[in-house]
Amino acid sequence: AAGRVTLVGGGPGPEELLTVAARAALADADVILYDRLAPHERLAELAPGATLVDVGKRPYHHPVGQDRINELIIRYARGGASVVRLKGGDPYVFGRGGEEVDACRAAGIEVRVVPGVSSAIAVPGAAGIPVTQRGVSRSFTVVSGHEPLSDEDFDALVRVGGTLVIMMGVANLHQLGAGLVRAGLEPDTPAAVIERGLRPGQRTTVGTIGSLPGEAARIGVRSPAVIIVGEVVRSHADLAPLLITAGLGPA
Amino acid sequence: AAGRVTLVGGGPGPEELLTVAARAALADADVILYDRLAPHERLAELAPGATLVDVGKRPYHHPVGQDRINELIIRYARGGASVVRLKGGDPYVFGRGGEEVDACRAAGIEVRVVPGVSSAIAVPGAAGIPVTQRGVSRSFTVVSGHEPLSDEDFDALVRVGGTLVIMMGVANLHQLGAGLVRAGLEPDTPAAVIERGLRPGQRTTVGTIGSLPGEAARIGVRSPAVIIVGEVVRSHADLAPLLITAGLGPA
The missing domain is CATH 3.40.1010.10 (Tetrapyrrole methylase, N-terminal domain)
Known part of the structure; x- marks a missing residue:
C-alpha cells in the first residue's frame, strides 16, 4: 500500500x-x-x-x-x-x-x-511586542532578509507603514537598516532583534532602526533571530521569555 | 493571593x-x-x-x-x-x-x-495556498480589511509585491479589489477567499482580483473569511480541508 x-x-x-x-x-x-x-x-x-x-x-x-x-x-x-x-x-x-x-x-x-x-508572530510576542496594535499598527509584513532587498523593496515596505518583521536578516542588518532609512523611514523608528526566541537564552535588543545595526554588531547578535521594526516595538514589555520562565519550555 | x-x-x-x-x-x-x-x-x-x-x-x-x-x-x-x-x-x-x-x-x-x-497563515494553507513560495513570493503582508484602506495604502501594498492576506475584509471586498487595481495591480492577479477556514463547511473561491468581488457577491460569500491575493494562489491545490477530512477536526 x-x-x-x-x-x-x-x-x-x-x-x-x-x-x-x-x-x-x-x-x-x-x-x-x-x-x-x-x-x-x-x-x-x-x-x-x-x-x-x-x-x-x-x-x-x-x-x-x-x-x-x-x-x-x-x-x-x-x-x-x-x-x-x-x-x-x-x-x-x-x-x-x-x-x-x-x-x-x-x-x-x-x-x-x-x-x-509561526516564529514571525510568536517570537516578537515572546518579547512583549505585538505585531498589530489598535491605533498603532493595522498590518504587518513578514519578509525574508536572507537575500538583499532592492531600494524599490525598501520604498514599498516603508510606505506600507505597518509593522515589519524580518526573518533570517541578522547577517544583513546593516544593509536593511540603511535601506529603510534611505527609503524615508525615520531613523528614530523603534526596532528590536530577538535572538533564540522562545528558546533557552532568548535575548531581546531594543533600539531604533538607526542605532540597532551598530548595537547588534557591538554585542554580537547572531542568528537565529527575528528583527521587528515599527511603533509596536514601544510596547516592549520585558515579558520574555514567558513560556520558559513558566517552566513550560524545553528541559 | x-x-x-x-x-x-x-x-x-x-x-x-x-x-x-x-x-x-x-x-x-x-x-x-x-x-x-x-x-x-x-x-x-x-x-x-x-x-x-x-x-x-x-x-x-x-x-x-x-x-x-x-x-x-x-x-x-x-x-x-x-x-x-x-x-x-x-x-x-x-x-x-x-x-x-x-x-x-x-x-x-x-x-x-x-x-x-494564526488564521492569516493557516487558513490559506488549508486551501493549499502557501503564503510564501520560493521564486514566487518572498514576503506576505497581513492587513485588516475591516476599515476602508486609502489609495496610499493600496499603492504601497501593490508595490511590496508579495502575498497579501486580508482579514475581516469580506464586507469591503469590492472596495478592496477596486482599490488594488486602481493602484496598478493587474486585474488578472490570482485571488481567493476562504470562508470558515479549517471549520466544517470550509469553502474556497478562486478567481482574479478583477473577478473575485463579483463572484463572491454572486455566491454569497460571508465572514468569517480570509482573502489572499498574489501569484501564490496559483498553487491552490484543493487540499482543503485537510484536517477535517482526516478526522482531526471538531466533531
Whole structure:
C-alpha cells in the first residue's frame, strides 16, 4: 500500500508549542525527516515508533538539498510509510512546504499539512511586542532578509507603514537598516532583534532602526533571530521569555 | 493571593490546532473569558474546573466592550483566580492582546501570553495556498480589511509585491479589489477567499482580483473569511480541508 506524507509545523521551538495535531502526527509516524529548525530534542520520546532522519543544514556539514529531501519523502512514502516532514514554525512561512506539497502531488502521494505557530508572530510576542496594535499598527509584513532587498523593496515596505518583521536578516542588518532609512523611514523608528526566541537564552535588543545595526554588531547578535521594526516595538514589555520562565519550555 | 492572567491563542478553530501549552492553560484555569472566534465548543470538557464567561460579540446582542473585558480580567485575577483569556488565532494578530497585556501590567497583575496558530497563515494553507513560495513570493503582508484602506495604502501594498492576506475584509471586498487595481495591480492577479477556514463547511473561491468581488457577491460569500491575493494562489491545490477530512477536526 502507498504511504502518506504529513508536513508538520513544529512551531518556534518549545515542545509545548507543538499543536495537538502535530503531537498526534509524530506519535503515528513511521519516518520523520527533521532539521535543526524544528523541535527535535525529544523526538525519540514523542515518536517512539519512527525512524528519525536528520536532513538539516549544519555548519561544516554538507547540507541535504531540497531535491534530495523531496526524493527521500517520496521514497519512504512509496515504501508504504507514514512519513512526517517536521519543520520549524509553519510549513508555509519560508519553509518550502509548498515545494514539498507539489513534489508529493506530482508523485501521486497523499499529502496533508498541519499548520504551526509561526516564529514571525510568536517570537516578537515572546518579547512583549505585538505585531498589530489598535491605533498603532493595522498590518504587518513578514519578509525574508536572507537575500538583499532592492531600494524599490525598501520604498514599498516603508510606505506600507505597518509593522515589519524580518526573518533570517541578522547577517544583513546593516544593509536593511540603511535601506529603510534611505527609503524615508525615520531613523528614530523603534526596532528590536530577538535572538533564540522562545528558546533557552532568548535575548531581546531594543533600539531604533538607526542605532540597532551598530548595537547588534557591538554585542554580537547572531542568528537565529527575528528583527521587528515599527511603533509596536514601544510596547516592549520585558515579558520574555514567558513560556520558559513558566517552566513550560524545553528541559 | 493575587491571581494571574494567561492570554491564550486558540488557533483557527479545530481543537487539534490548540497547542499543548494552550491545553495545559485551559486545564488549569479557574476562569475562562472566551468569544466566538476562539474554539469554545468543548470548553466544559477541556477546562472542567473553570467558570466560563462569554464575552463575545454576537449579532443582535450587545457586545462586551474591550474596556469591560479588561475590567473583568483584572477583577477575576484580583480575586485570586487563574484567569485565561482565550482568543481565536494568535492573541497579537488583530486580537487586541496588546491592550489586555497593557491593562494587566497597569493593574500590577502577572500576565503571560501563549501564542497560537494564526488564521492569516493557516487558513490559506488549508486551501493549499502557501503564503510564501520560493521564486514566487518572498514576503506576505497581513492587513485588516475591516476599515476602508486609502489609495496610499493600496499603492504601497501593490508595490511590496508579495502575498497579501486580508482579514475581516469580506464586507469591503469590492472596495478592496477596486482599490488594488486602481493602484496598478493587474486585474488578472490570482485571488481567493476562504470562508470558515479549517471549520466544517470550509469553502474556497478562486478567481482574479478583477473577478473575485463579483463572484463572491454572486455566491454569497460571508465572514468569517480570509482573502489572499498574489501569484501564490496559483498553487491552490484543493487540499482543503485537510484536517477535517482526516478526522482531526471538531466533531
